Amino acid sequence: MAKFLTNREENYSQWYNDLVIKADMAENSAVRGCMVIKPYGYAIWEKIQSELDRMFKATGHVNAYFPLFIPKSFFSREAAHVEGFAKECAVVTHYRLKNSPDGKGIVVDPDARLEEELIVRPTSETIIWNTYKDWIQSYRDLPLLINQWANVVRWEMRTRLFLRTTEFLWQEGHTAHATRQEAEEEATRILNLYTDFVENYMGVPVIKGVKTESEKFAGAIDTYTIEMLMQDGKALQGGTSHFLGQNFAKAFDVQFTNQEGKLDYVWATSWGVTTRLIGALIMAHADNNGLVLPPKLAPIQVVIVPIYKGNDQLDKISDIAVDLKRQLEKAGLSVKYDNRDTQKPGFKFAEYELKGVPVRLAIGPRDAEEGTVEIARRDTLTKETIRRENVVGHVLGLMDDIQQNIFRKAVEFRENNTFTADTWEEFTDIIENRGGFVLAHWDGTAETEEKIKDLTKATIRAIPLNSPEEKGSCILSGKPSNRRVLFARAY
RNA sequence: CGGGGUGUAGCGCAGUUGGUAGCGUACUACGUUCGGGACGUAGGGGCCGGAAGUUCGAGUCUUCUCACCCCGACCA
Incomplete structure (x- = not known):
């Protein structure tokens, strides 16, 4: 089996790359360093998004959207910030093209030079704090708890699918507070929220910590991080939450009148996680047969594969499968019935293993006859046969089991390493x-x-x-x- | 930006002393198959990264150029 994937033990990074492509999650695009996130990969991102979004809202945050472009001058306002990002910024210098004078294609119109260049955001602190300045006058306007789902661009030297791409998707929270203590509490609250998400949804244990002076975010007082261990023994930073002090408030002159009637600068945090989490998901759990997705984030939680000869058998099996699908969906699961006639069962088994679908049900003529279903779990690759009427309960139990089992395995791996x-x-x-x-x-x-x-x-x-x-x-x-x-x- | 490498069918690759391009896979059709990535037969698919040059003739030789990959520096 698994002859279609590079062996993980042989060449870990080749295995990772193969897996991303073969599982149909993403591919390199025609644009240097930028990937196309394919539907299956994007579906995983959507699951990540919806859980996190729910968690952000439950802790009082709201979503907003700020511009993709940032005037160059904004960047120079916070010294450490510009120092940290200057070397990886994409810059817009013109706003128009024209036909080439030599008749070959189009060229940038030199007459259309921007008076001030625009930076494609590598992160949005500067544009956001420039905006917050107008929103915050009084302690009554605080706290301001805003999140944005967006894309950002960082011109990295070398890229890898999901782990480091020139453009990537993320969420960035930017909050403003009246006191230092409140802002520090916010930074910690988000660190704990990320930990909750990564451990309980992604099934990857994290170490919570604070970055050293040289590793912290450009412009932060403290950068909190969650660090994960991948199966090749390398660490991956899964998310960061920054206590920014009054650095950005001072740089963008964001002052408010406090309860004593005195002017003060506001206290800030920012925090984010990215599509890199998908890379972490792969590298933490996947094996030589492909992805292993935690049930809570799997776009397809259960797949049903019919095994049949001829239309008579297929019809009989389809009746059972469709009914099972309905029952499972009623129980809140996302289920796919794969009745394609163009692929054989063995092909489908391998395909869904590659894609990490947590539970697979197979129904053949024998099962139809005897009222049974073959049920296979992706994490352990074990199979058993159960009575049809017990399927829903059993599958629901498996969802919890698998979720816990892959987390336990990851914890054990980390302890051993x-x-x-x-x-x-x-x-x-x-x-x-x-x-x-x-x-x-x-x-x-x-x-x-x-x-x-x-x-x-x-x-x-x-x-x-x-x-x-x-x-x-x-x-x-x-x-x-x-x-x-x-x-x-x-x- | 330094060091190394690769550009030939959708993907992975071969192509000898220069003689007009092939293999695997995928794709299409038909048939047989279907409880762990099926098989047979017949098909379709190419500006050989681009430009210039040498030559009767260039995938192959020369020069230039572009792109991508790997190793470093940078980074979520």
Whole structure:
């Protein structure tokens, strides 16, 4: 089996790439670094969107939409921000084309140069804070809790489907608060919301932490992160929530009158997750047979495949299948009955395994006769035969089972691949030979962090929020440290 | 931007000393099949990335050019 996929153990990144394409999620487009998200991949994104959107609204946020273009001058207002993004911005300089004077095609009309160039947003803090300035006068206008579903562009050097593309889809929340404490609470609330989503819907365990000075978002005071471990032992940052302090308020002059009647700058957060989560979903759970989707995010939760010879058998089986489909849908499941006559059952089995459909029902003439159904689960690839009347209950149970099982497997994988290192030799041995998360002491300086990165390509993924105090000495410099930080090679 | 590589059918590839393009797969039709990616027969599909040059003749040789991929620096 699985001869159509590159073996995961043989070449992990080839396996990943094959899988994205073969499972029909996305493909490279004619535009450098930009992907086409195909219907099946987009359906997964829609599931992610709808759950997150529900969670944002349940915590008091509302959606809005801000422009794709940002005037260049806005960017220079916040020094650290421009520094962080300048090198990867797409810039609009003209607004018109014309026929080429030599008759070959069209050219940019030099007379149509923009007075001020427009940046295609790599993130929207600047345009949003420039807008918020007019919306916020008083503490009564606060908090402002807005989210936007959008696309952004970051001109990365190298791209990979879902993991890093020039244009990507995301949500970005931008909130304004009257006090520092409120803003910090918001940043934490969202970090916890992301954790809830990634662990309970995607089935991927995360480490919550705060980024180091050099890894934090350009313009933030603190960047909180959730870090996940992929099956090849590399880390993936799944989402970030930034406490921005008053940096953007000051840069865009967003002041309000507080309850004491005094002017003050507002406190801000921003936070986001992207289509990269789909990459995480793949790399955390998929195997050599293809995708393994958590039931809560699977576009198709149950597929029914008929096995038959001739139209008489098909008719009989279809009656049963359609009835089962109706029952399962009534129970809230999304079900596909694949009665295509153009593919054989074996082909369909392989196809739905490739696409990660959690549960497959097969009904053949034998089952029709005996009142049974063959039921197969994607996560364990096991099959059993059950009575037709028990199908709905059994499938509902399986949905929970599979959801929990893939999470449990991912937790176990992470536990088996999280190490502590106390010496430089131990540290480099693990990074070079085993991969995974490494908890180690660090002296807290950017110089040491940089040196470790240069020597091993491992970075500090996060300073875990729940890590206990512990006296130790830095693996590289030997200087004192009082807590371990999380190292890994990362995507 | 540095180092390496590749452009030939939808996709994956072969193409010898230069002689007018082929394999696998996918596609179309018909038939037999159908409980784990079926088989047979017959078909269709090509400006050989682009431009210029050498030659009677270029997928093949020369020069230029464009695009993409991999490894680094950058990054959600």
